[in-house]
Amino acid sequence: MTAEEFIPFNLKSTVKNGEIKWASPSNIALVKYWGKKEHQIPENQSISFTLSDCKTITKLKYEAKTKTTNSFDFQVYLDGERKPDFEPKIEVFFNRIQQYFPFLKTLKFTIETENTFPHSSGIASSASGMSALALCLMSIEKQLNPEITESYFNKKASFIARLGSGSACRSIQGDLVVWGAHNEIENSSDLYGVKYPYQVHDNFKNYQDTILLVDKGEKQVSSTVGHNLMHGHPFAKQRFKQANNNISEIKNILKSGDLKAFIALVESEALTLHAMMMTSMPYFILMKPNTLEIINKIWSFRKATNLNICFTLDAGANVHILYPEKEKEQILEFIKTQLVAYCQNGHYICDTVGLGAKKM
Ligand code: PMV
Secondary structure, X not given: OOHHHHOOOOOOOOOOOEEEEEEEEEEEEEEOOOOEEHHHEEOOOEEEEEEEXXXXXXXXXXXXXXXXXXXXXXXXEEOOEEOHHHHHXXXXXXXXXXXXXXXXXXXXXXXXXXXXXXXXXXXXXXXXXXXXXXXXXXXXXXXXXXXXXXXXXXXXXHHHHHHHOXXXXXXXXXXXXEEOOXXXXXXXXXXXXXXXXXXXXXXXXXXXXXXXXXXXXXXXXXXXXXXXXXXXXXXXXXXXXXXXXXXXXHHHHHHHOOHHHHHHHHHHHHHHHHHHHHOOOOOOOOOOHHHHHHHHHHHXXXXXXXXXXXXXXXXXXXXXXXXXXXXXXXXXXXXXXXXXXXXXXXOEEEXXXXXXXXXX
């Protein structure tokens, strides 16, 4: 599909007042998206696990404006508290998506949002937050045009979420999502995420992700700044090629269930993401001493036990520990006894790879 095909032309009625609520999950990339072109088009393909428990729940209330104005009218609340500082980001988002939702300026919105994970945890809520809002807006479109198919609904929700935050387009469906056109992934697109369409070995069913909160502070580098660092980066071309190859490689791994190969690919991707940041200009080190302590402990434990534990990282210091469900007991014990000491205030979050967003 092309972007133009998401511009609705046959909306039948006008919107009635109402409210809509969606819960949308966070996701963790296995092959990382880092670098984008104009209009949030990724420089490379990525694939992620959908996290079933780290979610944003957004209620969107809407009523017809008494007078049509040429501006957006909305207020944002987090946990019941008005958040004017969130509004500029939503304003930018609404500006980007207004051509796809002609009703945006005719309505007055109240966006009430909450996260199932602590706001101050340092876990990015933009993927779950932007996808939840995109889904709410899609539900309004569906009211106006009940004939749209589920497939179109999901594609457009992902397309819209992408315009809020790139990785948000991978938060509509579960449990593995690919974003970025790749010649070995049927129907993959730069415009939206698609559910991974091939066979996945049982080893990866209900995969576990324990997130160790090493640093709960504000992000040192915003995603926008981060992605821009890939423009003119000396290793950019090679990196984008590597991501492309890693998508082909992970396809084989997901089929065969080869956990050792999975570990090597996932950890290499995490360290490559950070290597890109360390070698850009300006350069950043987003890992903290405790990030490295945790990584070293994981490596020693893996060597000693041969269990299939591995780590991945986002653009920050927190560590996602990934492991198969059947090794859960031993690995959680290791985390609790040996790794929690490296977390800020001992905080960590246990999650399971699972289903996508849900209407509530
Ligand atoms: O969605 P953004 O623009 O915040 O980018 C997120 C990029 C990473 O989380 C670092 C990697 C990824 O693919 O999710």
